[in-house]
Amino acid sequence: MDTTEDPAVHVRGLRCTYGTHEAVRGVDLDAPRGELLAVLGTNGAGKTTTLEAMQGRRRPAGGRVRILGLDPAGQRRALAARIGVMLQDSALPAELTPAEFLTLWSRLKRDRPTPGSMREQLTAVGLAHRRNVRIGRLSGGERRRLDLAVALTGSPELLFLDEPTSGLDPESRAATWELIRGLLRTGSTIVLTTHHLEEAEALADRLLILHEGTVAVAGTLSEIVTARRATIRYELVGTGPAVPESELVGRASVTPERGVRLVEIRTPDLTRDLGTLLRWAETQRSQLHRLHSSEATLAEIFHEISTTHVSEEATTS
Amino acid sequence: MNATFALARAELTLLLRNRTAATNALLLPLALGALFIVRPPPTGLTGTAASMLLLALVCLTVASTATTTLVARRQQHLLQRWRTAPVAPPAVLVSTLSPVGVLFAGQAAALLTVLAYATSSIPAHPVLLVLAVVLAGALGCAVAFVTAAFTRTVEATNFTLLPVLVALAGGGVWATAAAGEVTWAMRATGGGAVAELVHLGWGGSETRALTAAAPSVLVLLALIVGTTLLARRYFRWEPRN
Known part of the structure; x- marks a missing residue:
């Protein structure tokens, strides 16, 4: 039974495999309600795979995953109605307009869109003036912002944002950060992956650094930094x-x-x-x-973690 | 149901706004229809013309368009996007391909009507003809799922579809050339079974046509179930690396 005291995201011993390759190896993580958890890691660290397992898009090879009290693998549809997902790749049909796509997405989420609510959504991401332009004609940054608007459809309880500001100019990035801060103020829970450490530092209540499929470090920024040597x-x-x-x-x-x-x-x-x-x-x-x-900076800690295994291998080989 | 319908409508919009697909969808029936009117098939060969016509539509409109659509949607990560919505996976796939199915049904109905008009003949067993259209369309879609499972890019469909199209079209020609002596091997190509059904539907004898159609119907059902199971095993939602 899902209670408001339970964390929105509760993962224990998550394992995911691709054939014989184990991409995620025993990940534990929690995201309390109303907080932003930033998941960091180098390419191939297992960030996206972990997110996919949490969204029910990938069946884990092992472990226990509970999102909003639901099992994503067995209750994907029920969960999908309550979460918003911003994918790493802008998966948007080039031949539709932002207005058409948001209307479609609202119907899929069983939300009743009104012209006003849709305009509000597009205004929030700075795309109101582009609502009737084919998505194929939008710039990369505009598509990313439309992705965010799509994720926000139906006021989800939990948002998964996979690299939300990649490809955005500094102004759009700042606007996106402000939008995310606004969502946190209204009580949304957010799980965010990013390559930008300053983004994690600026927005996250908790951080988790994945490396080679395992959790290298987890905690608040202050806990992580003070645990490391100055x-x-x-x-x-x-x-x-x-x-x-x-x-x-x-x-x-x-x-x-x-x-x-x-x-x-x-x-x-x-x-x-x-x-x-x-x-x-x-x-x-x-x-x-x-x-x-x-004190140790997040960048130093991240660098230290991401080079650990590589240098160990170099020493042993 | 509402979500499936919304997705299917969006897919139809995408298909119609894709100029190449829309032009092909319109040009093919127009060209074939004009051909039938200008040069109608000789008397006695209407069934052959109808079976070749239906197989052409299965190959070009269904198998080819459906495979390309699935691979393109996967490459664009749209299949992944739909998987983040509260919609069941079969509903996603059905709605993705429903515009192709509607297009195929429309083209088949229009062309078979034009053929009947041009040859001043009517099908002896319309039910068999309708059954042939339904089963051929379903087979084309099932085959598209399997082909898409083994196809990395849209460009690669030119190669991966080739054996499928050869089996469907070649099997149809093979069975037609057999002039009533259709074997299980011919039916097993899929195209042979469709051709036999259409022949029986258009010109089969009053008494024996329905019984004679049973083997082809069974083979087509088995092929549809078999390919669907294969697709279920190998189909991937995310782009292949």
């Missing part, structure tokens, strides 16, 4: 010790360059280690040039 960097002149005689030694790398030594320390506790370093420098009367510290 970095302290500085330059030293002279030949004395480059780091304090503490556990920092094992986490520091020192690179000589043009008469100075570049020091980089990876730290799980930035405040503590920065304090240790500053006290040491004062005692030693060492000048730490160009000292700066930074």
